[in-house]
Amino acid sequence: MIYKVRVLFLIVLDIILINISLLLAYFLRFELSFGNISSEFIKEIPHLILIATIIKIAAFYIFKLYNSLWKYAGIYELMNIIIASFLSNTFMLGYVFLTQTHVPRSIFIITFFIDCFSIGALRLGYRVFRRIIRGEVILIRNNKKILLIGAGDAGASLINEFHLHPELKSTPVAIIDDSRGKQGKKLNGVTVVGTRNDIVRVAQEKDIDEIVIAIPSASPKTINELFSICSNTKCKVKILPSLSQLIDETVSVQKIRDVNIEDLLGRDPIKLDNNEIGSLISERVVMVTGGGGSIGSELCRQIAAFSPKQLIILDNYENNAYDIQNELLVKHPELNLVAVIANVREKPRLENIFRGYKPDIIFHAAAHKHVPLMEANPTEAIKNNIFGTLNVAECADKFGAKRFVMISTDKAVNPTNIMGATKRVAEMIIQAFSKHSKTEFVAVRFGNVLGSNGSVIPLFKKQIEQGGPVTVTDPEIIRYFMTIPEAVQLVLQAGAMAKGGEIFVLDMGEPVKIYDLARNLIKLSGFEPDVDIKIEFTGLRPGEKLYEELLLAEEGIEATKNNKIYVAKPLHTDLAILRREIECLRDIIINNADQVRDYMKIIVPNYDYKDIV
Structure with missing residues (x-):
């Protein structure tokens, strides 16, 4: 009416x-x-x-x-x-x-x-x-003052949005843009007052409360540089997501969010050949071992989007399998999904599963991966990472799987810890099987993934929540990082490219100092490093390197059609000899467990657990 x-x-x-x-x-x-x-x-x-x-x-x-x-x-x-x-x-x-x-x-x-x-x-x-x-003009002094970075279409849209929503109590008062031609110009009534070099000065002069980076097309490097400058102010820093994250490419105030560590460590979007991945997965039975873990669950999410005939989530931990099963049933109600609780160490159980489901593609992500924990429990690392991989590989071969893709790690290269050494043996198993089996066996090697279970990021966040200190082992320690979705996308792409016997090496970008990572996380949480939250150095842990490597010296790499994926030169591994060595390892675990490291060095000659750098 x-x-x-x-x-x-x-x-x-x-x-x-x-x-x-x-x-x-x-x-x-x-x-x-x-x-x-x-x-x-x-x-x-x-x-x-x-x-x-x-x-x-x-x-x-x-x-x-x-x-x-x-x-x-x-x-x-x-x-x-x-x-x-x-x-x-x-x-x-x-x-x-x-x-x-x-x-x-x-x-x-x-x-x-x-x-x-x-x-x-x-x-x-x-x-x-x-x-x-409504008092929007009169009460502007009571509003939060916003400094926008970016005088483009996104910045113009945000200014309009702020004007249309006075309930947000936020008012853009100035804009920063590196374009010289825009200096002094007005964008929807707000003046461009300088370049990135003026951010700190403008924030002080105009008493800015919040800075919003409004450049969806900006590269991760640019975002990192801008955040570094903004962190020298006392302002809260927020960001408009990148174009790849703005699915409908529309800009709104609701899409402004806090800057996260992925924004600072991210890289240019990955170009995938979805047709190639689809041809690998579509209408096939796909099994993911360790399917409830951080990598395994993301594999399941992305595999589900390619319409497999059936997806089998195999995990030893029922809660993880239950969580990802429920998530996928909601998102993909049409998906033929099976959750199987099993341990890759138990060969008879695996054979029954393979006999019943006959998977075409296996992504083997089940593994123990925590370096310090495995150093204290070397036999468990061997049982899971070596014996478990051998069991799954033998089942894949016996029951005629088309392709087997193992998730490996950069810690397998010149390992200084038992976890890395066991993953190197797992790679050797894959390369040895590829020479004798009709199944195409490959491995994908990459570094740390942001936010995975037990990674440094969740640990730092928890320490910050508790008021510190944030513990870093060494001021010079560096690591390669990749987001979980990015790693899994490349795993799928590498799996689709495979012919058998390859170790694919993912381009991890530039290495990151863990100390810088800790400082950025503290700043992102709204605190001042070494003032509000202390950073303490605890010394390298057993088996830990200052830096990780992605290649053995003798491997070398070849480029692929995807510029983020390389292939390490295959190394000859004799399956019969490797089987005998693994059987000897079983006996040593039972009878002389304290000698497992010495024997591991026989299998992996470049395993150096004594000379920890």
Whole structure:
């Protein structure tokens, strides 16, 4: 009812403005005097007013000038007003020409401009009036002051959004942009006041509360540089997601979020060949061992999107398997999904599973991976990472799987810890099987993944929540990092490229100092490093390196068609000899467990557990 009253009220105002517009056009046409208008023209005015009112109200209705929310009026609504006025006045001109009505033709040109001004002023004036009535202009001092970085389309959209939502109590007061041509210019009423070199000065001078990086197209390197500068202010720093994260490519205040560590460590979007991945997975039975873990669960998420015939989640830990199973059933109700609780160490159980489901593709992500924990429990690392991998590989071979993709680690290269050494043996198993089996065995090697279970990021976050200190083993320690989705995308792509026997090495980008990572996380949490939250150095742990390597010296790499994936040169591994060594390892675990490291060094000659760097 209220809406209908508002529309009726608006129509009445438009009728009044249409009549005034026509009369004013006559007044202007005849030198600002109605006395100059001939009686022949005057007698046609009532008739013209009636026809113009009917035609223009109809045009306004057709162009939805009565359906818009005028408190949000902008360019789109103004364009509709211009088009409706132009067409209606053109129609009137045609009407008087055909009926030979005595009217000066220039009247309708003048009327067009008056219509645009008066009708537009009525709509846009309501928006301005509403802002004044609600105190948006008067109470600006009580709002949070925003410094925008980026004077592009995204920045312009955000300024409009802030203006349209006074309840956010946030007001853009200045813009930073590196373009020299934009300096001093205004963007929707907000001035560009400098480049990135002026951020700290502007934040101080204008008493900025919050900085928003509004450059969705910016590279991760640029985001990192801008954040580093912004961290020298006392302002909260937020960001508009990248274009790849803005799925519908629309910009809104609701999409502004806190800067996270992935923004600072991320890299350019990965280009995948989805057709190639789809041809590997679509309509095939796919098994993911360790499917409830951080890597395994993300593998399941991405595999589900490629419509496998059946997806088997195999995990030893029921809670993890249960969580990812429920998540996928909600997101993909059509998916043929099976969750199997099993331990890769138990060969008979695995054989029953393979016999029943006959998987075509196996992604082997089940492994013990925590370096310090495995140093204290070397036999468990061997049982899971070596014996478990051998069991799954033998089942894949025996039951005719098409492809077997093992998740490996950079710690397998010149290992200084038992976990890395066991993963190197697992790689050797894969390469040895590839020479004798119809199954295509490959491994994918990469470094640390952000946010995975037991990684340094969750540990640092927990330490920050507890008020510190944040513990770093050494000020010079560096690591390669990759996001979980990025790692899994490349695993799938590498798996699709495989021919058998390869060790694919993922491009991990630039290495990151763990000390810098800790400082950034503290800043992102709103604290000052070494002031609010202390950073303490604890010394390298057993089996830990200052840096990780992605290649053995003798491997070398070859490029692939994907610039993020390389292939390490295959090394010859004799399966029969490797089997005997693994069987000896079983005996040593049972009878002489304290000698496992010495024997591991026989299997992996470059395993150096004594000389920890």
